Amino acid sequence: MAAVSLVSMTMALVKEFDPEQPVVEAIRAGDRHVFADFVRRHDRWVRGVIFGVLGRTDPVDDVAQQVWTTVWRRLAEIRATDRWRPWLYALARNAALDAGRDVTRQRERAREVAFGSTTTVSRRDATLEADESYWAAMAAIAGLPELYREPFVLRHLSGWSYQEIAEVMGMPVDTVETRLVRARRLLRDALRKEAE
Amino acid sequence: MQPVDYERLIVRRLDGEISADESLELSRELLRNPDLRRMAEEYEQADALAATALRSSVAGDDIDSYRERIQPARTAAPGYWRPHRGWLLIPGAIAAALLALWVPRPDWQAGTGERGIAQHSTLDPEWQVPRPGIERSNPVDSSLMRTVGTTTKRDRGRELLGVIADDGNIYWIEVDRKRTLRVPSGAALRALGQF
Numbered sequence: 001m002a003a004v005s006l007v008s009m010t011m012a013l014v015k016e017f018d019p020e021q022p023v024v025e026a027i028r029a030g031d032r033h034v035f036a037d038f039v040r041r042h043d044r045w046v047r048g049v050i051f052g053v054l055g056r057t058d059p060v061d062d063v064a065q066q067v068w069t070t071v072w073r074r075l076a077e078i079r080a081t082d083r084w085r086p087w088l089y090a091l092a093r094n095a096a097l098d099a100g101r102d103v104t105r106q107r108e109r110a111r112e113v114a115f116g117s118t119t120t121v122s123r124r125d126a127t128l129e130a131d132e133s134y135w136a137a138m139a140a141i142a143g144l145p146e147l148y149r150e151p152f153v154l155r156h157l158s159g160w161s162y163q164e165i166a167e168v169m170g171m172p173v174d175t176v177e178t179r180l181v182r183a184r185r186l187l188r189d190a191l192r193k194e195a196e
Numbered sequence: 197m198q199p200v201d202y203e204r205l206i207v208r209r210l211d212g213e214i215s216a217d218e219s220l221e222l223s224r225e226l227l228r229n230p231d232l233r234r235m236a237e238e239y240e241q242a243d244a245l246a247a248t249a250l251r252s253s254v255a256g257d258d259i260d261s262y263r264e265r266i267q268p269a270r271t272a273a274p275g276y277w278r279p280h281r282g283w284l285l286i287p288g289a290i291a292a293a294l295l296a297l298w299v300p301r302p303d304w305q306a307g308t309g310e311r312g313i314a315q316h317s318t319l320d321p322e323w324q325v326p327r328p329g330i331e332r333s334n335p336v337d338s339s340l341m342r343t344v345g346t347t348t349k350r351d352r353g354r355e356l357l358g359v360i361a362d363d364g365n366i367y368w369i370e371v372d373r374k375r376t377l378r379v380p381s382g383a384a385l386r387a388l389g390q391f
Binding site for chain 2: 032035036040044051057059065068069112133134137138139149152153155156162177180181184185191
């Protein structure tokens with residue numbers, strides 16, 4: 001019995017320990033090299049969040065650049081360093097939302113047909129590609145409602161568990177799971193429609 | 197008792213969140229129910245496609261390396277009988293090793309010696325002479341040539357992230373990024389009159 005409780009206590013401690021926390025402290029102290037490694041490790045999911053919000057690939061590079069600049073400037077402001085991940089998620093999400101508003105305004109003015117349009121992908125571009133399935137997949141993902149797209153992209157780009165996604169997005173695990181199921185259903189239907 | 201939501205179980209299995217009991221339950225139902233089997237296949241295909249597309253276009257990953265990574269997981273996941281097949285290979289491997297020890301080695305395994313040199317000397321001697329200078333073709337033309345018959349091109353590069361520090365200086369961070377670029381097929385280019 002004592003052994004079982006010891007194991008569970010150890011597991012709880014292991015679960016609570018976040019190896020990135022000392023890294024965040026070092027970045028707060030101004031260590032550029034540590035920050036560079038931190039960027040390399042987390043750039044993928046930050047980009048995933050941005051794409052998840054926007055449903056477009058073209059502004060992702062610029063917005064990610066902006067997010068990391070802000071992280072470097074404002075990381076010192078975090079009080080609870082163990083909450084760095086939700087903080088970074090919120091930062092990326094807000095930057096993407098701002099960029100989305102700019103992009104929408106630009107699009108209204110220019111009326112250009114771009115790859116990342118939320119509902120359509122230029123058929124001319126698609127027919128230029130032998131590998132149409134790639135475009136079909138990207139169009140299907142871009143066409144998902146943001147509600148479902150965000151956890152779906154996070155799941156695929158970061159490989160996070162339902163629990164981790166739920167923590168970052170601030171919602172129950174069941175909700176994450178339900179959204180992922182619906183995302184799969186919509187994606188399957190969209191790809192099936194594309195194939196017909 | 198609530199009916200089992202098999203669609204949810206399929207998604208859980210895809211995400212690696214399924215328990216052993218649920219997996220067994222799902223496997224049983226998949227054997228019985230062809231419609232569910234079709235659904236599972238469709239979900240798996242759509243998922244793999246979406247993951248590849250996302251990683252290549254958003255995260256800038258190399259598609260092939262990603263496929264290599266996911267291949268074992270995808271093949272091992274469905275079917276609880278599959279892990280047992282590995283045991284069948286052991287007697288075969290032992291038999292092959294014994295056979296290799298027993299059969300006398302042919303000369304070509306020696307690697308060096310006169311015979312080997314003689315074989316090399318039959319090659320065109322021009323091949324052994326280094327070519328003078330470096331031949332460079334037009335990069336645009338050569339990339340177009342490569343697109344005939346293939347549609348993907350890998351591009352490895354570095355991206356610089358600029359960060360403004362408190363002291364006002366800009367620090368640049370290099371991030372390695374591999375991209376898989378998709379280029380028009382040869383037929384499409386010919387149709388556009390570019391090739």
